[in-house]
Amino acid sequence: MSQHKHYRACHLCEAICGLVIETEGDKILSIKGDKDDPLSRGHICPKAIALQDVHEDPDRLRKPIKRVTDENGDSRWQEIDWEEALDTTARALFEIGEKHGHDAVSFYLGNPSVHSYGMLLGGPGLYRLFRTSNRYSATSVDQLPMSMASLWLYGHQALHPTIDIERNHYLLMLGANPVASNGSGWCAPGVKSHIKRMQSRGGKLVVVDPRRTETAQIAKEHLFIRPGTDALFLLALLNHIFSEGLDNPKHLSPFVDGLELVAESIVDFTPEFAAVHTGIEAHDIRRIAQEFASAEAAVCYGRMGVCTQAYGGLCQWLIQLINIATGNLDKPGGAMFTNPAVDPLFTTKVAKRTPRFTSRVRGLPEFNLELPAVALAEEVLTPGEGQIKALFTSAGNPVLSVPNGKLLDRALEQLDFMVSLDIYVNETTRHADIILPPTSALERDHYDIPAYMLTIKNVARYNEALFDKPAGSLHDWEILSELSNRILKLRGAEPIDPLPPVQFLEMGLKMSHWEDHGLSVTKLKESPSGLELGPLVPGQLPGRLCTDDKRINCAAAEPLSDLHRVRSDFAKIEQGALRLIGRRHVRSNNSWMHNSHRLVKGKDRCTLLMHPQDMAERSIEDGSQVSIDSRVGSVQVKVEASVTMMPGVVSLPHGYGHNRKGIRLSVASEHAGVSANDITDERYIDRLSGTAAVNGVKVQVSAC
Numbered sequence: 001m002s003q004h005k006h007y008r009a010c011h012l013c014e015a016i017c018g019l020v021i022e023t024e025g026d027k028i029l030s031i032k033g034d035k036d037d038p039l040s041r042g043h044i045c046p047k048a049i050a051l052q053d054v055h056e057d058p059d060r061l062r063k064p065i066k067r068v069t070d071e072n073g074d075s076r077w078q079e080i081d082w083e084e085a086l087d088t089t090a091r092a093l094f095e096i097g098e099k100h101g102h103d104a105v106s107f108y109l110g111n112p113s114v115h116s117y118g119m120l121l122g123g124p125g126l127y128r129l130f131r132t133s134n135r136y137s138a139t140s141v142d143q144l145p146m147s148m149a150s151l152w153l154y155g156h157q158a159l160h161p162t163i164d165i166e167r168n169h170y171l172l173m174l175g176a177n178p179v180a181s182n183g184s185g186w187c188a189p190g191v192k193s194h195i196k197r198m199q200s201r202g203g204k205l206v207v208v209d210p211r212r213t214e215t216a217q218i219a220k221e222h223l224f225i226r227p228g229t230d231a232l233f234l235l236a237l238l239n240h241i242f243s244e245g246l247d248n249p250k251h252l253s254p255f256v257d258g259l260e261l262v263a264e265s266i267v268d269f270t271p272e273f274a275a276v277h278t279g280i281e282a283h284d285i286r287r288i289a290q291e292f293a294s295a296e297a298a299v300c301y302g303r304m305g306v307c308t309q310a311y312g313g314l315c316q317w318l319i320q321l322i323n324i325a326t327g328n329l330d331k332p333g334g335a336m337f338t339n340p341a342v343d344p345l346f347t348t349k350v351a352k353r354t355p356r357f358t359s360r361v362r363g364l365p366e367f368n369l370e371l372p373a374v375a376l377a378e379e380v381l382t383p384g385e386g387q388i389k390a391l392f393t394s395a396g397n398p399v400l401s402v403p404n405g406k407l408l409d410r411a412l413e414q415l416d417f418m419v420s421l422d423i424y425v426n427e428t429t430r431h432a433d434i435i436l437p438p439t440s441a442l443e444r445d446h447y448d449i450p451a452y453m454l455t456i457k458n459v460a461r462y463n464e465a466l467f468d469k470p471a472g473s474l475h476d477w478e479i480l481s482e483l484s485n486r487i488l489k490l491r492g493a494e495p496i497d498p499l500p501p502v503q504f505l506e507m508g509l510k511m512s513h514w515e516d517h518g519l520s521v522t523k524l525k526e527s528p529s530g531l532e533l534g535p536l537v538p539g540q541l542p543g544r545l546c547t548d549d550k551r552i553n554c555a556a557a558e559p560l561s562d563l564h565r566v567r568s569d570f571a572k573i574e575q576g577a578l579r580l581i582g583r584r585h586v587r588s589n590n591s592w593m594h595n596s597h598r599l600v601k602g603k604d605r606c607t608l609l610m611h612p613q614d615m616a617e618r619s620i621e622d623g624s625q626v627s628i629d630s631r632v633g634s635v636q637v638k639v640e641a642s643v644t645m646m647p648g649v650v651s652l653p654h655g656y657g658h659n660r661k662g663i664r665l666s667v668a669s670e671h672a673g674v675s676a677n678d679i680t681d682e683r684y685i686d687r688l689s690g691t692a693a694v695n696g697v698k699v700q701v702s703a704c
Contacts (some may be wrong), residue, residue: 002024003022003023003024003029004022004023004024004069005021005022005197005212006020006021006022006023006463006551007019007020007021007034007463007528007529008020008021008442008446008463008465008466009037009446009448009461009463009530010044010047010048010420011103011112011115011116011167011441011446011448012047012051012052012115012589012593013047013115013181013182013183013184013589014182014183014184014185014186014187014450014451014454014685015040015045015182015183015187015188015189015451016039016040016187016189016448016451016452016455016461017033017034017037017040017043017044017045017048017182017189018033018034018036018037018040018042018461018529018530019031019032019034019038019044019048019051019318020032020033020034020041021051021442021466022034022433023466023467023678026467026574028052028055028056031044031048031049031051031052031556032044034529036530036586037441037461037529037531038457038459038530038531038532039187039189039455039456039457039459039461039530039532040189040190041190041200043190043193043215044189044190044286044600045182045586045587046586046587046598047586047589047599049598050596050598050599051441051442053421053595053596053597053599054440054441054593054595054596055440055441055442055593057596058666059424059425059595059664059665059666059667060423060424060437060440061422061423061424061425061435061437061614062437062470062473063079063080063081063098063437063473064079064080064081064082064084064085064434064435064436064437064474065077065079065080065425065435066078066080066088066433066434066435067087067432067433067434067435068086072333075662077435078345079435081472082472082474082482085434085436086436086482086483086486087350087486088434089419089434089462089483090102090483090487090490091487091490092390092416092417092419092433093105093130093390093392093417093419093483093487094487094490094491096389096390096416096417097130097132097390099298100389101132101385101386102131102132102133102388102564103132103134103386103388104132104134104374104386104387104388104389104390105130105132105134105135105388105389105390105392105600106132106134106135106136106139106379106380106388106390106391106392106393107127107130107132107135107391107392107393107394108136108263108373108391108393108394108396108398109123109136109137109138109393109394109395109396110137110138110393110394110395110396110397110398110401111138111142111395111396111590112395112396112592113137113394113395113396114450115445115448115450115451115478116395116441116446117446117447117448117501117504117505117667118366118475118476118477118501119394119395119421119438119476119477119480120449120450121230121477121501121504122476122478122480122481122501123394123458123480124562125480125481125484125496125669126392126483126484126487129484129487129488130228133357133359133360133366133371133386134371134376134386134388135369135370135371135380135432136339136370136371136372136373136375136376136398137370138371138373138395138396138398138401138690139368139370140182140307140367140370140371140372140373140374140691140692141174141373141374141375141401141402141691141692141694142304142307142308143184143185143303143307143314144307144312144367144372144689144690144691145306145307145312145313145315145316145686145688145689145691146160146185146219146307147160147351147367147368147621148316148317148367148558148688148689149313149316149317149319149320149337149559150280150311150320150685151350151351151353151554152353152553152556152558152559153317153320153324153552153554153556154344154544154545154546154547154552155350155545155546155547155548156350156468156546157350157351157367157368158345158348158450158453158697159337159345159346159453159544159545159546160185160453160454161320161323161329161330161335161336161337162187162335162336162337162338162453162454162455162456162536162683163186163188163299163301163335163336163456163552163614164297164299164332164333164334164335164336164454164456164536165188165191165194165195165198165456166194166197166198166457166535167297167332167333168198168203168297168298168299168333168334169198169201169202169203169295169296169297169298169333170203170204170206170291170292170295170296170297170298170299171195171198171203171204171205171298171299171301172206172208172288172292172299172300172301173205173206173207173208173209173215173219173301173302174207174208174209174225174230174233174234174300174301174302174303174305174306174315174319175208175209175302175303175305175306175307175309175315175695176209176215176301176302176303176305176306177209177213177214177215177216177237177305177583177584178191178215178303179191179192179195179214179215179218179586180213180214180215180583180586181303181304181583181584181586182586184303184304185301185303185454186301186303186454186455186456187451187452187455187456188455188456192218193220194456195215195218196218197527198373199220202531203468204220204221204291204423205218205219205220205221205286206219206220206221206222207219207221207222207223208222208223208225208230208233208280208289209222209224209225209305210224210225210226210227210305210579210581210645210646210649210651211581211583211609211642211644211645211646211649211651212224212644212645213583213644216588223280223284224279224280224501224646225278225280226277226278226279226280226579226646226648226649227305227309227579227580227581227649228309228311228579228693228695228696229274229277229278229279229570230278230302230305230306230309230311231311231315231316231318231566232269232274232277232278232299232300232566232570233274233278233280233285233577234315234318234319234322234652235266235269235318235566236269236270236271236273236274236275236282236289236468237285237288237292237322237510238262238266238269238283238318238322238325239266239269239270239271239290240285240286240290241289241292241293241325241326242259242262242263242266242325244289244290245369246289246290246294246326247263247293247325247326248293248325248326248327249324249325249326249327250327250331251327251330251331251538252324252327252329252330252541252552254542255541255542255545255550255551256324256337256551256554257551257552257553257554258324258554258555258556259321259324259554259555260362261472261554261555262321262554262555262560265560265563266445268567269563269566270282270676271283271285271286272571276573277570277573279646281489282694284647287448292322292326293326293644296333297328297331297333297334298323298326298328298333298334299323299328299333299334299335300319300322300328300335301319301335302315302316302319302583304580304584304695305695306319307691308582308686308691308692308693308694308695309686309693309695309696310569310684310685310686310693310696311562311565311566311688312686312688312689312691312693313558313562313686313688313689313691314559314562314563314566314686314688315560316442317556317559318559320335321554322559323335324552324554325554327426329523329541330539330540330541331538332536332538336536336537336538336540337456337536337541337544338452338453338454338458338536338549339458339460339512339513339514339533339537339540340449340452340453340455340460340512341452341460341507341508341509341514341531341533342447342449342452342460342505342508342511342512343508343511343512343513344356344453344544345544346451346508346511346512347508347511348361350444350546351367351368351369353558355367357434358371359371359372359377359379360374360379360382360383360384360386360387361378361379361382362375362378364685364690365533365690367689367690371690372685372689372690372692373398373401373402373692374402374403374682374685374690375690376388376398376402376408376411376538376555376682377402377404377407377408377410377682378411379413379681380411380412380414380415381407381410381411381414384571386399386530388415389415389417390415390416390417390418390419391412391415391417391418391419392418392419392420392421393418393419393420393421393422393428393432394420394421394422394430394476395421395422395476396422396428397426397427397428397429397590397591397592399412399426399427399428399660399674399675399677400426400428400591400654400655400656400657400675400677401590401591401654401677402537402677402682402692403632403677403680403681403682403684403692403694404632404677404678404680404681404682405427405657405675405677405678406632406678407632407682408432409427409660412428412431415431415455417433418431418432418433419432419433419434419435419436420434420435420436421435421436421438421476421479421480422435423437423440424439424592424595424663424664424665425662425663425665426592426663426665427591427657427658427660427663427675430660430661430662430663436474436479437478438473438474438475438479439469439470439473439474439475439476440467442465442466442467442469443465443466443468443469443470443473443475444465444469444475444476445462445463445464445465445501446462446463446465446500447461447462447463447501447505447524448461449508455531456536457533457534457535457536457538458532458533458534458535459530459531459532459533460514460519460524460526460531460533461527461529461530461691462505462521462524462525463528464525465529468693477498477500478498481496481498481528483583484496486558497505502521502662505521506520506521509521514533517533519531526638534584535556538599558688559688562687562688565687565688575647577698577699578614578648578649578650578651578698578699578700578701579648579650579654579696579697579698579699580630580649580650580651580654580676580679580680580695580696580697580698580699581649581650581651581695581696582651582653582676582694582695583609583652583653583654584653585653587599587600587605588605588653588655589655590654590655591654591655591656591657591658592655594655594656594658594665594667594668594671595665595666595667595668596667597667600667600668604638604671604673605653605672605673606637606652606653606656606672606673606674607638607640607652608626608628608637608638608640608650608651608652608668608701609625609640609642609644609645609650609652610639610640610641610642610645610650610651610701611641611643611645611646611647611648611649611653612641612642612643613647614645614647614648614650614701615639615641618701618702618703619703620639620701620702620703621637621703622639622640622641623639623640624638624639624703624704625637625638625639625703625704626638626639626701626702626703626704627701627702627703627704628650628652628679628699628700628701628703629679629699629700629701629702630679630680630681630697630698630699630700631681631683631698632678632679632680632681632682633678634678634679635675635678635679636674636675636704637652637672637673637674639701650699650701652674652676653673654674654676654677654694656671656672656673656674656675656676657672657673657674657675657676657677657678658671658672658673659672659674676694679697679699680694680697681693681697684696684697
C-alpha cells in the first residue's frame with residue numbers, strides 16, 4: 001500500500017496552521033507543521049496532531065442513529081439508514097412547524113460550524129425555510145460584542161481589524177491569552193515567537209488580566225484587574241488621552257466624527273474613579289495612556305475576557321476608539337484590515353442595528369437574526385405561543401457552553417423532537433431523537449472563510465480532502481441540502497439542486513479584490529501550502545467602510561447610552577465577593593477535544609485556581625476538594641493554590657463536565673471534570689449585546 005503526503009490547514013481554530021499529513025491507505029502515519037505555509041511557517045500546536053485521534057476515534061459516529069424505547073421505557077441508540085434518518089427528521093420539523101408555528105422550530109450552531117465552509121454555506125438555506133426567530137449560536141457566548149462594535153463603527157459586523165504584529169511597537173492586551181489559545185479574533189500562528197520578535201526590536205507587551213496567564217508571563221508588564229471592570233479601565237485610558245490632548249486621529253481625521261462628543265460623555269470616568277474599582281493604580285493608568293499614545297505603532301486588543309462579561313459591548317467599542325483616537329487604526333503596526341481572497345463583506349448581508357425582534361420570555365434583542373443563547377432554555381420551558389418544540393443543533397454542545405447548563409439539560413428533555421448534526425453522542429446530543437453524523441473533516445475539502453479576515457498577512461489556502469468519502473456517508477452540506485429538499489417537497493415545492501461548496505468558493509474568489517490576479521480554485525490547488533498575497537496594506541479606509549456615508553461615527557448611540565448603566569452599577573464599591581473567570585489551555589478547545597488521550601493525559605487540568613490568601617481566609621487546603629456555589633448551582637472540584645491569581649478571583653476552565661449519563665465519550669468520561677457552566681448564570685449578561693457574562697460571576701468557595 002503506497003504512502004501519500006497531503007497538505008492541509010488545521011480547522012480547529014483561527015490560527016489555521018499549515019500541516020503536512022502522511023497517510024498509508026486510510027491510516028494517518030504522521031502530522032507535522034508545513035514549513036512552506038506562508039502564515040504558520042511550520043508552527044503547530046498539540047491539537048493539530050490530535051486530528052488523527054478525532055478522525056480515527058472509535059466513539060465517532062459513522063452512521064445515523066435514532067433513539068428507540070423498549071417496553072420497559074428504557075431507551076437505546078439504533079443505527080438507521082440515511083433515507084429513514086432524513087425522512088423522519090424532515091417530517092418531524094415540518095409537522096411541528098405546521099402545528100405550532102414557525103417559531104416552534106429552533107436552531108443552535110456551535111463553533112466548529114464556522115470552520116467547515118460547507119456547513120457555513122449550506123446551513124442558511126435550511127434555516128430560511130422555517131423563518132423562525134429562535135436561532136442561536138455560540139456567537140453570543142463568544143465574540144458577539146466584537147461584531148456589534150464593528151457594525152457600529154465600520155458598518156459591517158464582519159469587518160474586524162487585526163493586529164499587525166510584525167510592525168507593532170506597543171500591544172495592550174486585555175482578557176486574552178493567545179499563547180494558550182493560538183490567537184482568537186486574531187490569526188497569528190506561532191504568536192509567542194511574533195511577540196518575542198516585537199520585544200526584541202524594543203516593543204512592549206502589556207497584559208491586563210485577573211490571572212497571570214501564559215501570555216502575561218512573557219509580557220513586559222502585567223497588571224491584575226478585577227473581573228468585569230475592564231470598561232472602567234478603558235474609559236479612564238480614553239479619558240486621560242482626551243484630557244491631556246493625546247488624541248490625534250491623524251490620517252483618519254477626514255472621515256472620523258464624534259470624538260468630541262465621546263470626550264464630553266466620559267469626562268467623569270477618571271483614572272482615580274477607575275482605580276477604586278479595577279485595582280489598577282491611577283498613575284499606572286495615566287502612564288499606560290501616555291505610553292500608548294506616544295508609541296510609534298500601538299494596538300489595543302481584547303478578547304474572551306472582555307467579550308463575555310457584563311460590559312462586553314462597551315469594552316469592544318472602547319478598544320476600537322482608543323485605536324482610532326490615537327491614529328493607530330489602518331496604520332502599519334497598528335490595527336489593520338485584511339484583503340481576504342473571499343471577502344464576507346461582499347457575500348453576507350449587513351446586520352440591522354435596530355433589533356428586528358426580541359426573545360419571547362425576556363425580551364432580549366436579536367443580532368444578525370440570532371437571539372442570545374442564554375434565552376434558549378427559557379424559550380423551551382415557558383409555555384405559550386412561540387414556545388420551542390423542536391431543536392436542530394449543528395456541531396454544538398450548549399449544555400456545556402451556555403450558562404446554567406443544568407437548566408438547559410432539563411429543557412432539552414421536554415422537547416417534542418430534537419435532531420443533531422454531530423459526530424458524537426455528547427452532553428447535548430444525548431437528548432436527540434436522531435443524530436446525523438457528517439463525514440470526518442479530513443474527508444472534506446477545506447477553506448476557512450472567516451479566519452482569513454483576521455490574518456496578520458493576506459494569504460489564501462484551499463486543500464482537498466485527504467480521504468475519499470466513505471460509502472454510505474454524507475458531507476455536512478449534503479445533509480443540510482437533503483433536509484431542505486425534503487421539507488420543500490412536504491410543502492409542495494420543487495427541490496433545489498445543491499451546489500458543492502467549492503463552486504461557491506470559486507464565485508467568492510471572482511468577487512474579491514484579487515480577481516485581477518487570476519485567483520481561482522485551480523490556482524489554489526496548484527499551491528497546496530497556500531498563497532501569500534502580501535502584507536496588510538494601510539489606506540484601506542475609508543474605502544473598506546460599509547457605513548452609508550463612508551465615515552466612522554465614534555459617538556454610536558448604543559454604547560453611549562450604556563454609560564448610564566456603568567455609572568449606576570459602580571456607584572458603590574463592592575467588597576468580599578469572589579469572582580469566577582475561565583481559562584484556556586493549549587491542549588484544549590471548548591468541549592469537543594477531550595476525547596483524545598494525548599490531549600487530556602497528564603496532570604488534571606480541571607482544577608480551581610485560587611490565591612493562597614483567599615484559601616487561608618476560608619480554611620481551604622491546597623489540593624483539597626472545594627464546593628463552588630452560585631445562584632444557579634454548585635460543583636465540587638479540587639482546588640489549586642496559585643499566586644498567578646488576583647486575590648478575590650478564582651478560575652475554572654471551560655468545556656469539562658463529561659459525567660452526564662448517556663454520553664459516548666470513553667476518554668473524556670475518564671477525565672470528566674466539572675462544567676463551569678453549571679454555576680454560571682443565564683441572567684448575568686451584557687445587557688447591551690445579550691452576550692453571556694460567564695466571566696465575573698459571583699461565587700462562594702468553601703471546603704467540602
